[in-house]
Amino acid sequence: MKKIEAIIRPSKLRDVQEGLRSIDIPCLTVISASGSGLQKSYTKIYRGTKDSLALQNRIMIICVVSDENLERCVDIILDCGSNGEVGDGKIFIYNVEDAIRMSTRVRGDNAIH
C-alpha cells in the first residue's frame, strides 16, 4: 500500500480529479497548500515595498493506493497535472503500514478502495 502526495497547480485539480476517476481511483484528499519550489515566485508588492519571498498557491492531493495501482495513479497525475514547465509541482510516494475503513473496520487493501 502506498501513499501518494502530489503538489500540483490549482488550475490542474479538475483535470487530475477527472483522470483519477476515469481509472477508477476516485478516493482522494485535497489540501490547499502554499510554498516555494525552484521556480521564481511572483513579487509581492504591498504599499510600495517589494517582497520576492511570496509563496505560490498550490494544491496537495493525497491518494492511498494498492501497490498494483501505484504506477497507473502516478501516470495519471503526471499526464493530467503537468504542463512540462518549472512550477508544475512534485510527487512524493510513501509506504503505508495499514489502513482501516472506519465504517466497517475492514483493514488493508480492502479498506482503501
Next chain:
Amino acid sequence: MEELTIITAKNFEIVNSIDTVWVALCAALIFFMEAGFAILEAGFVRSKNAMSIIAKVIIDIIFGGIAFFIFGFGIAYGSSNGWISFDLGITDADLGLGLTISNKLFWFIQLGFAIACISIVSGALAERMKLWSYALLVIIFCSIMYPIVANWVWNPNGWLALRGFNDFAGSAAVHTMGGIAALAAAIVLGPRLGKYNKNGSANIIPGHNLPLAATGGFILWFGWFGFNPGSTLAAVGNWELIGIVVVNTFLASAAGGISTMIYTYFSYGKIDITMVINGILAGLVAITAGCNVVDPLSAIIIGVFAGVLVDLGVIYIDKLKIDDPVGAIAVHGINGIFGTIAVGLFASEDGLFFGGGVSLLVTQCIGVLTIAIFSFVVTFIIMKLLKNTIGVRVSREDEIAGIDSASFGVKSYSTYE
C-alpha cells in the same frame, strides 16, 4: 404685497432645501450601490481575482466620475437636439426639468446612475480583462455612450422623452444599456479559460465567497431605495408618489426572489440561493422603469416574471457560450428590456392590460429596442477596436495565476502572514 413676496421667497427656499436634503440622501444611497456591485462581484468570482474586480469598480467611479463631469453631463442634459447635446461640465443654465435642486446636486445623483450603468458591465468582464483597457472603455462609456442614451430618455428635449417614453429610474437607460453593453463586451472578450469544454459543455466556476456576494446583493437592494424614489428629484409635492415607488420597488424585488426560489427548487431539486439573489435584483431592475405608474399587484406580477426570466436567461446565455461570471446580462440586460416593455402592459392609466391601448406599449418597445441595439453595436465596435490595438485580455499565464498576483502583486487572502 411686499409681505407676500417675502413669504413666497421663503417658501421657495424651504421647498428647495427640503428637496435638496431628499435628493442628497438618495444620491448617497445610489453612490453606496457601488459597494454592493464591488462585493457582489468579488464574492461571485474566484479568490485569485477578487481584488481585480474591486479595482474595476473603483475604476468605474474614479475614471467614470471625472469623465461624466467633463463630458457626460453636458452631453446628457445640455440643450438637446433630440439625440445629443454638446455642452461641457456642469452648466448653470436651466435644464428645463423644473428642478428645485441645484444643477450640481443633480449632476451628483446622475453620476450615480452613470457609474451604476458601467458597473453592470464590469461584472460580465470579470477575471480576464486588462485593467487599462477597461479604464479606456469606462471613459468612453461614461463620457459619451451612456450620456447619449440618458439624453434620449431624460433630457426634456430627448426624442424618447418627447414621445412619452416612461423610464422612471432607468430600466432602459441604465440597466438595458449596461446589460446589453455587458453582452457585447463579453462576446468580444471570450469566455474564461476552462469555462467551456471542447465538447461544448460548460463547467461551473463557483464564486469563492457566497456570503460576501449576498451582502453585496443586500447593499444593492438597500441602495435601490435611493435609486427609484430618488428619481422623483423632489420631495415636496411628491409625498404620495414616493410612497408608491417605495412599495412597488419592494414588492417586485420580493416577488422576484420568491419566483426564483420556487423555479430553482422545481427545476434543480434544490433552491439555488445565488440565483435567488439574482432574482431579487432582477425584480428590482424590472420595476425600475414603471415603479411610478403601476399598481402594487402589477409590481408583484412584474417581479414574478423577472425572477423566472433571470433563471432562463442565465441558462440560455451559458448555452450560447457567452461567459458572464456574475449573471449581469440576465439580471440587467434581459430584465431591463422586460421591465421597460412591462410599463406598456401594466401602467395603470395607459397600459394595454388596463385599457390604455397599444400606443404606450409601442413607444416603450421602440425606445428599449433602440437603446439595446445602440448599446450592443457601439460597445461591440469599441471592444473590437481595443482588442485590435492595445488588447483586452490578460495573458494566459496571468489568467491562470490570477489577476491579483499578476497585476497587483497581492492576494486577497494572505493566509500565512
